[in-house]
Amino acid sequence: xxxxxxxxxxxxxxxxxxxxxxxxxxxxxxxxxxxxxxxxxxxxxxxxxxxxxxxxxxxxxxxxxxxxxxxxxxxxxxxxxxxxxxxxxxxxxxxxxxxxxxxxxxxxxxxxxxxxxxxxxxxxxxxxxxxxxxxxxxxxxxxxxxxxxxxxxxxxxxxxxxxxxxxxxxxxxxxxxxxxxxxxxxxxxxxxxxxxxxxxxxxxxxxxxxxxxxxxxxxxxxxxxxxxxxxxxxxxxxxxxxxxxxxxxxxxxxxxxxxxxxxxxxxxxxxxxxxxxxxxxxxxxxxxxxxxxxxxxxxxxxxxxxxxxxxxxxxxxxxxxxxxx
Amino acid sequence: xxxxxxxxxxxxxxxxxxxxxxxxxxxxxxxxxxxxxxxxxxxxxxxxxxxxxxxxxxxxxxxxxxxxxxxxxxxxxxxxxxxxxxxxxxxxxxxxxxxxxxxxxxxxxxxxxxxxxxxxxxxxxxxxxxxxxxxxxxxxxxxxxxxxxxxxxxxxxxxxxxxxxxxxxxxxxxxxxxxxxxxxxxxxxxxxxxxxxxxxxxxxxxxxxxxxxxxxxxxxxxxxxxxxxxxxxxxxxxxxxxxxxxxxxxxxxxxxxxxxxxxxxxxxxxxxxxxxxxxxxxxxxxxxxxxxxxxxxxxxxxxxxxxxxxxxxxxxxxxxxxxxx
Numbered sequence: 001x002x003x004x005x006x007x008x009x010x011x012x013x014x015x016x017x018x019x020x021x022x023x024x025x026x027x028x029x030x031x032x033x034x035x036x037x038x039x040x041x042x043x044x045x046x047x048x049x050x051x052x053x054x055x056x057x058x059x060x061x062x063x064x065x066x067x068x069x070x071x072x073x074x075x076x077x078x079x080x081x082x083x084x085x086x087x088x089x090x091x092x093x094x095x096x097x098x099x100x101x102x103x104x105x106x107x108x109x110x111x112x113x114x115x116x117x118x119x120x121x122x123x124x125x126x127x128x129x130x131x132x133x134x135x136x137x138x139x140x141x142x143x144x145x146x147x148x149x150x151x152x153x154x155x156x157x158x159x160x161x162x163x164x165x166x167x168x169x170x171x172x173x174x175x176x177x178x179x180x181x182x183x184x185x186x187x188x189x190x191x192x193x194x195x196x197x198x199x200x201x202x203x204x205x206x207x208x209x210x211x212x213x214x215x216x217x218x219x220x221x222x223x224x225x226x227x228x229x230x231x232x233x234x235x236x237x238x239x240x241x242x243x244x245x246x247x248x249x250x251x252x253x254x255x256x257x258x259x260x261x262x263x264x265x266x267x268x269x270x271x272x273x274x275x276x277x278x279x280x281x282x283x284x285x286x287x288x289x290x291x292x293x294x295x296x297x298x299x300x301x302x303x304x305x306x307x308x309x310x311x312x313x314x315x316x317x318x319x320x321x322x323x324x325x
Numbered sequence: 326x327x328x329x330x331x332x333x334x335x336x337x338x339x340x341x342x343x344x345x346x347x348x349x350x351x352x353x354x355x356x357x358x359x360x361x362x363x364x365x366x367x368x369x370x371x372x373x374x375x376x377x378x379x380x381x382x383x384x385x386x387x388x389x390x391x392x393x394x395x396x397x398x399x400x401x402x403x404x405x406x407x408x409x410x411x412x413x414x415x416x417x418x419x420x421x422x423x424x425x426x427x428x429x430x431x432x433x434x435x436x437x438x439x440x441x442x443x444x445x446x447x448x449x450x451x452x453x454x455x456x457x458x459x460x461x462x463x464x465x466x467x468x469x470x471x472x473x474x475x476x477x478x479x480x481x482x483x484x485x486x487x488x489x490x491x492x493x494x495x496x497x498x499x500x501x502x503x504x505x506x507x508x509x510x511x512x513x514x515x516x517x518x519x520x521x522x523x524x525x526x527x528x529x530x531x532x533x534x535x536x537x538x539x540x541x542x543x544x545x546x547x548x549x550x551x552x553x554x555x556x557x558x559x560x561x562x563x564x565x566x567x568x569x570x571x572x573x574x575x576x577x578x579x580x581x582x583x584x585x586x587x588x589x590x591x592x593x594x595x596x597x598x599x600x601x602x603x604x605x606x607x608x609x610x611x612x613x614x615x616x617x618x619x620x621x622x623x624x625x626x627x628x629x630x631x632x633x634x635x636x637x638x639x640x641x642x643x644x645x646x647x648x649x650x
Contacts, residue, residue: 217538
């Protein structure tokens, strides 16, 4: 399918990695209240996957220093989602070399987790594949994120993609770890990933960072109107280490898919993300200008909104609809 | 020419509209020191145009309320640039309905200004064209910025472009006033503008806003690898009303044109933009993550840099080159 802006692309999957990538900002110390509210927001927003955090080895990372989402113990996830009797899939990230996967990843039959996302550098692909096979044998969906691709030479990348193609992995992720790629590079890389994916019946994902203010644009570019990457990573309000990630509220709005709703995410920003900023966590940009952009409204509305010290985005959204559309 | 990332595209022109668009944040109250330093930075950076501000009618806008760059009197610009015996061209913006152009725009022979940029809504195109002809007759280069195109219907835009094509205007600007366009829309619009421009021997420019974090991406998209827009607007650090503009320091780095240097702009940010932020002016994003992105370095360098309360970007840039390349 070659879609344009108003087309419905049914095979897309949006993954909210706020808890996981945002956890790099606060040592994964999100409260249960925060996690529950995000889970509810993702459900209402029609997000396809929610990533709870890392599956890190407690022998390497101390539970005294890190919050529970660094480890994602089964009971901790269940405390948020119960048996997760929903369409929202749950993923965790397992870093090569930081995860005691044979022990800490239990059989899928006993777990509420759906998907194991293996993160690897290119030199550790064989271990990553062992982790994939372990996860698949246990009954999980498995993805591989090849990190730091901007520093990988062409031959290594080509060989890695071939190895992954021949593995049991379901999705291969293009990851711009350093936020260094321009859209035309993302396009070329996505084409390269798609070639392997098509050959072996895999899917391709995109995980972008916002260092050059291109995370969102690069995510769109990788999608390539529905014929490129179909697994799209984003975080609420771009929350993530450093410059942050593709912003979920922008992405859902762009997709124009009846399945996706932006407002639950805006509410979550209002109630849970702003307090984080007030506590001093720092990253990215601001919501009101996004809304005026999305609604094709003059920025003076957002300027006034901010000037008045208001933070009720939900009301603001409806006022903009009422006042400008 | 169909260029790729490492190609040199000689016909590009970068316009720094920091004083003009940034003036919407502080009522155009930039000090002479600020303007002089920006002029020197633009010269060193190889920027092609520097826009000093608006040519507003003092009968409409009070000089008691606004700074001098709302009016751009000849003597005020000359106090910064002397006779401007450089390759850097000087532009001012003249808004339809807000500029007493027959009186306030003096003959080019008596002015240090090179270019009159007429900003108009689509319904005022005839007046805009009168302003263009006035400016051209007086000896200036003239451009037209059609504002708020995202709210203009297709037929009006088509007719407007035709009228402008038949005028004496040199450059027609695609302007995303609300920051509402996605890259694929920018591509289609640029194609439409280019068709008229090619027919009538005009050039096309792009002026993007960052509401959806796409100002930079859309500027790149409009360029279309050297066969699209060739006049590219940007502001230092994205300084501009609301979500701000395409960031000049990102754009110059992207262009990979030996003419353009990013470091003078970084120095200007360090010495002149950070104090503005400290005074409470608010917009956009942050530099250190940009640098790590540009240099393909891990964001931990930038995180550490910020954590240490450092602001010396220049040193940081060289440290990154030394430590990571």
